Amino acid sequence: MENKTQAQKRLIGGILAVTGAILWGIQGPVSQFLFQDNNLSPEWLMGIKMGISGIVILLFTNFVKKEPVMDLWKKPKNLGVFAAYAVFGLAAVQYLYLVTVNLSNAGTATVLQSLGTVLIVIFTAIFYHQLPNKYEATAVLVALIGTWLLVTKGHLTQLAISTPALTAGLLLALAGAIQTMLPVNLLKRFSTLVVVGWAMLVGGVIFTIVHPFWVDVPKLTLGTILGVGFIVFFGTMMSFICFINSLKFISPTVAGMLDTFEPLSATIGAVIFLNTSFNGAEVIGGILVLSTVFILALGNKNE
Template identity: 45%
Template sequence: MISMPLIHSRQKGFILVITGATLWGISGTVAQFLFHYHHFTPEWLVSIRLLISGFVLLVLANALAKNRVFSIWKNRRDILQILFFSILGMLAVQYTYFAAIKHSNAATATVLQYLAPVLIAFYLTFRYRRKPSNRELVSIILAIFGTFLLVTKGSVDRLTITGVALFWGLLSAFALAFYTLQPLKLLAKYGSMVVVGWGMLIGGVSFSFIHPPWIIQGQWSLHSILAVCFIVLFGTLIAFIFYLESLKYISASETSVLACVEPLSAAFLSVIWLQVRFGIEEWIGTLCIISTIMILSTVDKKNIIKLHQKLEPFHRNVLVFLILKE
């Protein structure tokens, strides 16, 4: 018999991850509101979001584990890794995602970014020279079909979004795949709050040389001020902390499946609040892409054992996190 405290803990984990993922989805729609209605730029929003969120995360990390926050700068190899992660991972994910929203809408941009797990499956298949499983093949087909419906509405002779929006959306998926795979050694050594905190702060400082945060392009009002505060506080810091906290109560594979609430919340809010046109084809395409995560999160036990024997230790985390269910 399952004890009541265990049930309550699992319920707490479900609530935390669903809330965090919903906040992520809402923040994308709020960003669309800033871009389309108040004429803010992705460049400024990326800079300010990364700088503030990174600084606060590092302050929190320092309060929890003082010795680990700055120890990352004592190893030359770790320094190079955190710099790569900050620029090609964190900054790239943030900018490409917001650029995709700017040129389309939050729903489309978020769903396209969720192609990342399929890209990771591709990488792991070639990296460890194994044949893709039937489930991976089904996921790839669903991802391709879902993307086709999302960007064409089923018509082969036209796009329902601009080529620029499609470019940024797909680039966002590749950036997220790199963001997930690249820092695994750092995560195992220093913890996610330290790595993500430095990634955000370094990414924000680096991008400030391209677009200084004090150069603001946009129309300030009470609504736009609240929107920026929501993105930084609830859509970044609280969402991230909730997601991490959920891992204490439920498995990583469960959190990855429940995190599918993010594109759904972005889609629903875009349609209801910002009057984005989202037809039956887009909804089917969205569900096809989201279903790939659920499929990739339920791999056979035998395949896990065989694959784990081939993997370097630090690569096993990503399989549990996004693809495999132990």
């Protein structure tokens, strides 16, 4: 019975992580469309999407879920970790992802973010003295090979993206690892919605100060409104709620591995929305990255 319960928990965690990854991945091509055709800046979009998401999540938590939303601020010993998660994890991922999309494209941004999986395994080994098993190590190696094919488009000695885009992408991977690992203990003490809601609102306030949303407002066409609405409610709010909830059922390493669905959904979204084409090396790279999910699943089954 206990094994069955554990399996059910892993399944729930896996579904939540994959759903969050897909919603986040689709956000990429939608953001790329807004940057290219509507002259939006990442900073303007950050203030809007994080601020609205944070407010909606906290209102939902307080009035629908009937959960206290101020408990987090009443326990100062948790505020340091929370601040680090909000700024260097969640807000950094949100911003660096948009910057990388703006400097390259949605597919490249999500693939570079998936390198956070490698960093999670490394950090787990360093801080928790927990070396990756053979399945995790194999999955990381395969993910790296697939990522390299995607980033180089098959020209293995030459990157197919600019240096600023690669730098932003690597910082994005680091922020992704921080975002995955830091809130684990917070989630044992506070509601998921409370942690995510306040972190979103903090990020929204920071970026509203950096670039007030009432300054240099882009032309609000129907496409702009729908695009921003999708990014706020699905690509931001729902994706992070799903992802952070998954950490209650699966480890950060597993959650990071399942993030490989992001490049797949971003690539499909780019093909559908932006008519983006990909060569054979990029397709093989995408398949390799996606295959890490099945390698990990095989390892869990055997364990």
